[in-house]
């Protein structure tokens with residue numbers, strides 16, 4: 541018998557998606573003819589762009605030939621991809637990022653989950669509620685959360701920043717000292733964003749209060765409005781207080797291919813137990829190179845191709861396809877008098893459940909009466925109670941059909 545990390549015992553069961561699957565399976569067993577439409581899980585459905593697959597095929601052929609074979613690459617990513625990222629995602633927007641500040645990885649889930657490892661055990665963590673659960677659970681595993689208090693439905697030592705219709709899903713600043721603040725914009729699950737001025741309030745707060753913002757920007761490609769920043773580094777001073785996470789998963793259909801990157805500016809400093817200054821970038825570099833051996837060459841060539849002229853055009857049409865779905869859902873539900881949020885700068889639509897139904901009651905109604913599977917908002921946190929998430933990642937046909945079915949419901 542081996543002693544275990546008891547923090548894991550503080551984790552709450554991954555209730556949300558298993559409960560959805562359970563209810564869905566039961567419904568199908570009882571109603572085998574029902575044609576279910578899933579607008580629940582946030583996975584994409586369209587194929588990879590042609591420019592990407594061509595580049596990946598060519599890379600495979602390179603690997604087959606002894607003269608151009610490549611084995612282990614740099615853990616932080618090949619220069620060809622890192623430099624392409626910097627040129628297109630940052631310099632083109634007037635943001636200066638250096639190549640030693642970019643870390644290519646196999647996904648933002650791993651990066652946003654692993655980043656907490658380099659911070660002190662007693663760092664106080666703030667998260668938005670509703671929240672992408674990885675931020676919370678990885679801090680629970682690390683022992684920062686304290687026990688789960690089932691009376692209040694929250695971990696005792698985590699600071700929750702409520703995002704509800706009452707504050708237009710823009711949280712207030714923390715009411716006590718925190719060290720790490722996870723912000724996700726465009727937001728999963730609410731689909732809402734902050735303008736540059738609103739984000740500046742957070743950057744200024746972090747500078748004044750010595751905290752670090754962990755900025756998850758997995759849905760950056762879906763931004764359509766001009767006043768929404770594409771990178772936190774567009775805000776003055778953010779290089780001193782923010783790490784940014786980006787993913788190719790939703791942008792380019794890479795959920796199965798796996799590629800993302802994280803930016804850790806050289807300005808970011810921490811301090812050790814003796815009060816000496818330490819560069820956060822050095823720590824992350826050490827962590828990344830020790831525990832990760834790089835994204836495959838083929839994948840990185842595929843990711844590079846996203847930025848070619850053809851790639852950009854194909855990505856644009858992919859994103860437009862999903863955002864048209866988002867518009868169909870948003871406008872369709874609004875025309876029924878529902879209160880609907882998101883879907884303008886993000887592929888998620890967040891709706892207030894009608895008639896005061898709780899999130900799970902609305903789930904059951906939608907499943908049994910319209911044969912549609914969505915995601916109960918309460919699964920993302922206490923503040924998600926009474927809300928419901930639909931995704932724009934379905935096919936056009938299913939999206940239109942789903943809205944028609946909802947139209948026929950008595951709400």
Ligand code: PLP
Pocket residue numbers: 582646647648649650652672724728756758786787788789795799800
């Ligand atoms: N961050 C957010 C907010 C997400 O919604 C997701 C995926 O659903 C991820 C990160 C993970 O992305 P990746 O596929 O790059 O691991």
